[in-house]
Amino acid sequence: MKFSYQWLSELVEDLDIDAKEVSRRITLHTAESEGVEPHGALWAGACPATVLSAEPIPNSHNVKAEVETAAYGRKTVACGAPNCRSGLRTVYVPLGVKKVSGIDSDGMLASMAELGINADHDGIIELTEDIALETDSIIEIDNKSLTHRPDLWGHYGMARELAAILNKPLVDPVSLELLPQGPPQVEVIVEDLALCPRFSAQLFENVTVGDAPVWLQYRLRAIGLNSIGNIVDVTNWLLAELPQPTHAYDADKVQGAIVVRKAKAGEKILALNGEEYSLTIDDLIIADSSGPIGIAGVIGGKGSSIGPETKRIILEAANFNAAAVRKTSSRLKLRTDASMRFEKAQDPENTLRAIARGAELFELVSPGIRSLGGPTDVRAAVKPLPVIDLDFDWLNRKLGRVVEKSEVIGILERLSFTVQGNKVTVPSWRATKDVSIADDLVEEIGRMVGYATIAPIAPAMPVVPPPVNEERLFFNRLRASATQQGFDEVYNYSFISEAQAAKLGISLEAHIRVLNPIASDQSLMRTTLLHGALKNFEDNRRHFGTFRFFEIGKEIHKKSKGLPEEVPHLVAGVYNGHGDGAEGLRELERLMRGYAPACEFRPTDTAHPFEHPLRSAEVWLAAEQIGRLFEFHPNWVEGRAAVLDIDLDKLARLSAGAIRYQPIRRFPASEFDLSILTEPRVPAGTVEAILRAAATTATEKIEFIRDFTLPDGHRSLSFRATVANRERTMTQEEINAERERMIAAISAAGMKLR
Amino acid sequence: MIAEIEALASAALSRIAAAANLDEMEAVRVEVLGRKGTLAEFGKLMGKLSASERVDAGKALNGAKTSLEAAFDIKKTAFESAALNERLQSEWLDLTIPPPGLTPGSLHPLTQIQNEIESLFFSMGFTILDGPEVETEFHNFDALNIPADHPARDMQDTFWLEGGHLLRTHTSPVQVRGMMRLGPPLRMIAPGRVFRNEEVDPSHEHTFYQLEGMMVDRDVSIANLLYFMKTLLSGIFKRDTTVRLRPGFFPFVEPGFELDIECMVCGGAGCPVCKQSGWVELLPCGLVHPNVLRAGGIDPAEFGGFAFGLGLTRLVMMRYLIDDIRWLQSGDLRFLKQF
Structure with missing residues (x-):
């Protein structure tokens, strides 16, 4: 929202600080100023x-x-x-x-555009009478910081703040005595007073439509509004000043009574911007007997708009329900100066003020204009102004400093609150949404005395050790271990595209869909971190021949009801542009064994299409599958791309548990080696499992030693068993018996010793 | 015989002195001092001598043996140290060549900042909480005093999901979850990933990281908030910081503030970084709105609190002078290996 310094200085008596200082004071006491720019x-x-x-x-x-x-x-x-x-x-x-x-x-x-009057750049200005305008300064206030302040969407509201900050008198631009008097001339029917709490309308005749005077155009241009013509410019002035949005209809184009009602489904309106809008039964409209003539609080209709031939006008100053205006305006994707104001909950008390001010301005821009009768004013029952109980001691405790009661009252009164004893009455323009509880008054006092006047005070806090977030500690241990082994940490997005889902063969239905994605390639929530890993491989292999990376992030899975399931995963990748790819997989195994020494890698013959058909394994821990290790199929990543994907909830759960010390054995152990001949491609893990199953408690350890493949593809796998007895030295017979048990198991499995 | 012993010893000493290496010397040792060596031969002859001659000859024999052994040891040590020295001299190693094998990887700068700030808060008694990235409308908005159709919802462009859920637009929903879980009084932070439906450019991201902080206790004042923020920021920036509060609107706090820190580039004098104002906007904060306390099951008549939100992504960019936010989630190792 742009504020004109000249405009403000007309509304604050004796404004003796410059625009830059105004900007600074407003920032410190009211709302964020984004800076000052000259105009004209x-x-x-x-x-x-x-x-x-x-x-x-x-x-x-x-x-x-x-x-x-x-x-x-x-x-x-x-x-x-x-x-x-x-x-x-x-x-x-x-x-x-x-x-x-x-x-x-x-x-x-200079042209009119160069002089800041309007957009006319076709030629130099042609004067009929000499004019001299002053360079203005425009203070731009961040709209977001005005979200809660319907009154600050106009110069009068901001002038009130400034007057309160500077303790100067405020000049009200409205003289209610200028409100036309007489019987109402416009028939208005409001069907739903909750959606339209007030509708005021005034008829004017003997209108001359033409260009607005230069001073008016210049002022509107300064705050970013375009001059349309004398009548419409006045309505924009009211919007920018009071800030009551108003609308002027050509009275001779309005047929019958004005009705404020819900639109009928599919009802259409050609709006002032030249667009046609199709309405729903949730939209509130202004209609006459021929149909919609305006979308309430958003935009007027073209059919009843002011034209060069207009002789009589109806000035509408109404109040509409904020939520309803916001809904319609977002549905139609049509944010107008009016809708932006109405959706902040405007003050219903402002409508007649706008008509009084409008009548005054019309006379300046359209000499000879006359009001006919007085305003029509249909309204809901007047709501009593909220009264807040203010405990002055509590206020000081909240602030953390003492503000004298007299100063508190002075501040509140400058902001137009009324104070009687402990009762504070809220002015109507602050009562629609902004101020309703005592905490709101803490803000009024705090910001007006200035937060800089509050000295920091140490809070009195109990000394207690906070509970530890074990999950975070665990993740950080995983991170530390990964980085020590050469893995760089990456963060990938949670969004993926349909193409990415398809690339890994995951059905689209398995994903949670974003209803309003930024781009179509970010429309699904990831159900695996592998998409990111694929991208990381692709992007980085252009710059590095070898690299390692990992990510800890969340998979997001659909659930039939309630919030989706968010499962933390670790995905680590090793890339080698050349070589047989074994080393990458080995590194990941090493990483995994570092996390969980007891984990197992179980080869699977059901590789996914994106996996190397013979290089994928399930990662198991304590009888549960917790992840997968594989090499990407070369059609997915060129070169050697090995990946480990682990469910961290499972890993954390299964690897928790206290370590219990084992006493060091006092009697010597014995070792024996077994070399086993297997069919081609029998994994060592399978053989080791057979040995383990055959072993008794006498076997302390079975270690893989080496393997080699015979020319015919058969494998020779060597293991070393360590056997011992905790109570005594084992006899040769016992050792032999253990060895024989293993050999028997091997034979039973159809393998033999070499 | 004594003369013969002395002559032998003298000759042997000369040969030891002349020995060019350990082997030559060892040959002399075996020949003279060995079990079947010449000195041993003299020993065998001792029996033929008279008792008095035997004493003198014995002395001579022992004297020769002792002096020869000493000479051997000295010379041997000399040979050994020469050999060792020779080995060492041949072992020049170029220590400037980088070692083979792995270099450790790097932690993502966001992880690093997050860890640092988490430990700072932990040291001040704050619990670290997590919350879901997919949230309910209730936790993300309603419970934070942002009812449906409140224009404040426009302040945070939201990603809506199927099933009526949304991607959290801030870490603030963890306020309510935290209050429910911990009960008053409490101190908590919740760092995490948040989402806004914004076009991505060098300074805007749809995915970024925030840290929510909250303290609830009896009689928490703006003065307490100021003290805490000043302490916290001095900890983060590792220097004394000057802060100021100015009005800011966030529905879940009342009063709400924008907290600015004095520009560290110019010290408040005004420069391009602070747009000549001397201040840099850092974080939103405020006293917790009574409606939010109620939503968290806490009686606002009994307890109050303050809350703040810290932009971790922004902090990372400030610290490392990163000029394009998109690097952070690029997965580009050329960028990430720098940290």
């Missing part, structure tokens, strides 16, 4: 001037103009405006001498 900067030094002659300059679209200026005597300027002609009264701006089109051009003749 060219007016500094500008003066009226008459063109004496305009000669074409050869080979240029510019003319050489001799001008008689009001302040600087005769000047020669180069001018490109098609309307630059002898005898024209225009505005001269001194800018110093510059070579233009081969002549020494001393200053310039």
Whole structure:
């Protein structure tokens, strides 16, 4: 929202600080200012001037103009405006001498756009009477910081803040005595007073429609509004000042009574912006007997709008339910200056003030205009103003400093609250949504005395050790271990595309869908971190021949009801551009065994299409599958891309548990080796499992030693068993018996010793 | 015989002195001092001598043996140290060559900042909580005093999901979850990933990291909030910081503030970083709104509190002078290996 310093200075008596300081004070006490920009900067030094002659300059679209200026005597300027002609009264701006089109051009003749009046850039301004405007300063306030303040969407509201901050008198631009008097002339029917708590309308006749005066155009332009014409510009003035949104209808185009009602399903309206909108039964509209003539609080209809031939107008100043306006405006994707204000919950008490102010301004811009009768005013029962009990001691405890009661009352009264004893009555424009409880008054006092006046005080806190977040500690241990083994941590997005889901063969239905994605390639929530890993492989292999990375993040899974399940996972990847790929998988096994020494890798013959058909294994821990290790199929990633994917909830649960010390054995152990010949591609784990199953408690350890593959594909796998007895030295017979048990099991499994 | 012993010893000493290496010397040792060596031969002859001659000869023999052994040891040590020295001199190693094998990986800068800040808070008695990334409308909005159709919902462009859920737009929903779980009085933080439906550009992301903080106790004041923030930020920035509060609107706090810190680049004098204002906007905070306390099952008549939200992503960018937010989730190791 843009505020004009000139406008504010008309509403705050004796405003003696400059725009920059106004901006600073508002930031500290009210809302965030984004800075100050000049408007109409060219007016500094500008003066009226008459063109004496305009000669074409050869080979240029510019003319050489001799001008008689009001302040600087005769000047020669180069001018490109098609309307630059002898005898024209225009505005001269001194800018110093510059070579233009081969002549020494001393200053310039300015267009309306350059002078900040409107968007007209077709030629230089043509004056019918001399004007002089002052350069204005525009203070831009962040809209977000005004979300809760319907009153600050206009200059009068901001002027009230400024007057309160500076302790200066506030000038009310509205004189209610100017409100037209007499019987209402406009028939208004409001069907739902909850959605339209007030609807005021005033009829005017003898209207002349034309351009707005320059001062009005200049003011609107300064705050970013375009001049449309004298009548519409007045409605915009009211919006920017009071800040009551209003609308002017051509009274002769309105048929019958004005009805404020819900739209019928499919009812259509051609709006002022030239767009046609299809309405639903949730939309509130203004209608006449022919149909909709406006979308309540959002935009007027084209059919009943002001035109050059308009003679009579109806000025509408209404109040609409904030939520309803917001709903309609978001559904139609149509945010207007009016809807932005209404959705902040405007003050219903403002409508007649707008009509009074409108009547005054109409007379200035359309001489001869007359009001007919008085305003129609349909409204819901007046709500009593909220009264808040304020405990002054409590207030000081909340602030953490003492503010004298008299100062508190002074501040509240400057902000138009009324205070009687401990009872604080909220003014109507703060009562719609903003202020309702004593805590709201803490803010009023705090911001007005200035938070800088509150000295920091240490809070009295009990000394207790906080509970430890074990999951985070666990994740950090995993991270530390991964980085020690050369893995770099990455963060990937939670969103994926349908193509990404398809690439890993995951059905679209398995994903939670984002209803309003930023882009179609971010429309699903990831159910696996592998999508990110794939991307990381793809992106980084362009820069590195070998690399390692890991991510700890959440998979998001659909559930039939309630919130989805968020499962933390760790995905680690090793990439090698060349080689047989074994080392990458080994590194990941090492990483995993570091996390859980008891984990097992079980080969699977049901590899996913994206996996190397012979290089995938399930990771098991304590009889549960907790993840998967595999190499990506070369059609998915070129080169060798090994991946480990682990469910961290399961890992955390299964690897928890206290370590219990085993006494060191006092009697010597014995070892024996077994070399076993197997069919091709029998994994060592299978053989080891057979040995383990055969072993008794005498076997302390079975270790894989080495393997080699015979020319015919058969494998030789060597293991070393360590056997011992805790109570005594084992006898050779006992050792042999243990060995024989293992050999028997091997034979039973159809393998033999080598 | 004594003369012969002395002559032998003298000759042997000369040969030891002349020995060029350990082997030559060892040959002399075996020849003279060995079990069948020449000195041993003299020993056998001792029996033929008279008792008095035997005493003198014995002395001479022992003297020769002792002096020869001493000479051997000295020379041997010399040879050994020369050999060792020779080995050492041959073992030059270029220690400037980087070692083979792995270099440790790096933690993501967001992880690093998060760990640092978590331990700072933990040291001040704050519990670290987690909350879901997919949230209910209730926790993300209603419980935080942002009812449906409140324009404040527009302040946070929301990703809506099937089933009426949404991606949390801030870490604030953990306030309510935390109050429910811990009960008053409490101190908690909740760092985590949040989402906003925003177009991505160098300074905007739809996915970023925040840290929510909350303290609930009896009689918590704005003065307490100020003290706490100042202490916290001095801890984060590892220097004394000057802060200021100004009004800010967030429905879940009342009063609500924007907290600015004095610009660390110019010290408050005004520079391009702080847009000449001397202050940099850092975080939103405020006293917890009574409605939020109620939603968390806490009686606002008895307890009050303050809450704040810290932008971790922003902090990372400030600390490492990162000029494009998109690097953080690029997965690009050229970027990540720098941390």
